[in-house]
Amino acid sequence: MKNYVITGALLLFLTAASLFLPVRVLKWQDEQRTGKSEIEEVQEVVLKEQISMTLSEKLKLRNQETVNALTLVNGKNYNKDTIEDQIRKQIGILADQDILIDFDTESMKIREAVVTFYVDMEDSERSIMFWQGYVETPEYEVTFFLDDETGKIVSFAQYAAWPVVDYAGAVTGISRDMSMEIEEQKELARRWAEYLGCEMKASSTGWYGIGPGAEEELFQKEIDMLISKGYNYEEAGLKVALAWGVSVDRQVLRVVFEDNGDTIQYTLGITESLFQMDVNI
Numbered sequence: 607m608k609n610y611v612i613t614g615a616l617l618l619f620l621t622a623a624s625l626f627l628p629v630r631v632l633k634w635q636d637e638q639r640t641g642k643s644e645i646e647e648v649q650e651v652v653l654k655e656q657i658s659m660t661l662s663e664k665l666k667l668r669n670q671e672t673v674n675a676l677t678l679v680n681g682k683n684y685n686k687d688t689i690e691d692q693i694r695k696q697i698g699i700l701a702d703q704d705i706l707i708d709f710d711t712e713s714m715k716i717r718e719a720v721v722t723f724y725v726d727m728e729d730s731e732r733s734i735m736f737w738q739g740y741v742e743t744p745e746y747e748v749t750f751f752l753d754d755e756t757g758k759i760v761s762f763a764q765y766a767a768w769p770v771v772d773y774a775g776a777v778t779g780i781s782r783d784m785s786m787e788i789e790e791q792k793e794l795a796r797r798w799a800e801y802l803g804c805e806m807k808a809s810s811t812g813w814y815g816i817g818p819g820a821e822e823e824l825f826q827k828e829i830d831m832l833i834s835k836g837y838n839y840e841e842a843g844l845k846v847a848l849a850w851g852v853s854v855d856r857q858v859l860r861v862v863f864e865d866n867g868d869t870i871q872y873t874l875g876i877t878e879s880l881f882q883m884d885v886n887i
Contacts, residue, residue, distance in 0.1 A: 657731045661760065661802060662868040664734045664753065665885050672728045681721040681735045681754035689719050689737060689752075696752065696759045697741060703797050706748065706764055707786075707881055713743045721754060736760070742767070758802065761872075763882040786876045788859060795861040795874055798883060804863035804870065812860055813843070814875060815852045825850065 659667070667673055679685075684692055693716055701709040719739035726732040735754035740747055750762040786794070792809055799806040816825050825846060832842035858875040875882045 659732065659734065660866045660868050661753075661756075661804070662865045662870045663732075664736075665760065665870060667726060667732055667734055668724055668736065668751075670726070672726055673724050674727050676723045676725075678721050678723050678735070681737065683754050683757065684721075684737065686719075689721075690716050692757050693719060693737075693739065693741065693750075693752065696757065697748065697750075699801065700759065700762075703801060705794060705797050705801060705883075706746075706762075709746055709748070709764070710743050714741050715743070716741050719752075760802070761883055761885050763880065763884070765881075766879040788857075791859045791874055791876060792861075795859060795872070798872070798874075799861070799863045802863065802865070804865045806861055807864050807869070808862040810860050812858050812873075813847055813852050814858050814877075816850070 681689070694711070694714070697706070697709070697714065698711050700706045701711050717740050719737050721735055721737045724734050724736065737752040737754060738750070739752075740749040742748070745767050747765045747767060748762055749765075750759045752759050788811060795809065796806050812822060813825065816822050828846045828849075829839070829842045832845060833839060837845070858873050861872050861874060863870045863872065870885065873882070873884050875884075
């Protein structure tokens with residue numbers, strides 16, 4: 607009988623041990639991990655001496671699939687203490703050369719400026735730094751990309767400010783009309799090319815919402831088909847735009863700049879409340 611009691615007690619002890627041992631082991635493992643970091647393998651990036659890149663190459667790099675982007679505190683040539691002066695200088699140049707429309711730099715406030723480092727994951731010699739931010743006046747807001755290497759703004763959008771309503775419900779500020787004829791837009795594009803240090807080689811008009819390339823070619827083919835049936839260009843363009851659901855009041859100017867043997871295509875779009883100079887890659 608005594609042997610049975612001893613055997614039963616031993617089994618009970620072993621059972622209890624089997625229940626509590628895993629908990630103790632897990633607790634010990636947790637204690638050992640406290641204050642330690644987990645290491646995960648990632649693709650290694652080795653930064654090499656950076657190669658010189660044209661503006662066209664920089665703009666293409668910013669949008670390519672193999673690029674990795676990292677937000678930094680400071681750039682190479684400009685930092686958080688010096689970038690505001692450079693922004694004011696470049697916005698001032700664009701305003702003085704009438705590239706920005708009716709823009710008052712005296713009342714301008716800088717609201718944001720953040721620098722991003724872009725590196726090609728397949729070729730780390732190819733990297734760029736662009737500052738992105740926006741400034742505002744009582745009438746307009748301007749968003750922009752600024753190249754840390756050259757200090758120049760490489761693309762921007764100017765928005766008319768929304769109407770301001772006071773507590774009595776009265777409108778105290780009205781959005782300004784930024785509309786512009788195509789020939790005026792071409793002259794503005796030439797000034798933009800000169801600012802960038804490029805040469806304007808070609809220009810063409812397009813419809814807002816129709817992207818360059820295959821979509822635009824198909825759109826134009828339908829216009830040409832209607833012209834062959836006796837419609838003039840304006841009538842044909844209007845009919846195709848309506849059929850495609852495209853705004854008939856919003857056309858864009860596409861310009862091609864030459865930059866050290868390479869080309870850049872910008873789209874210049876102007877409406878009553880938006881002026882945008884953006885890159886087509």
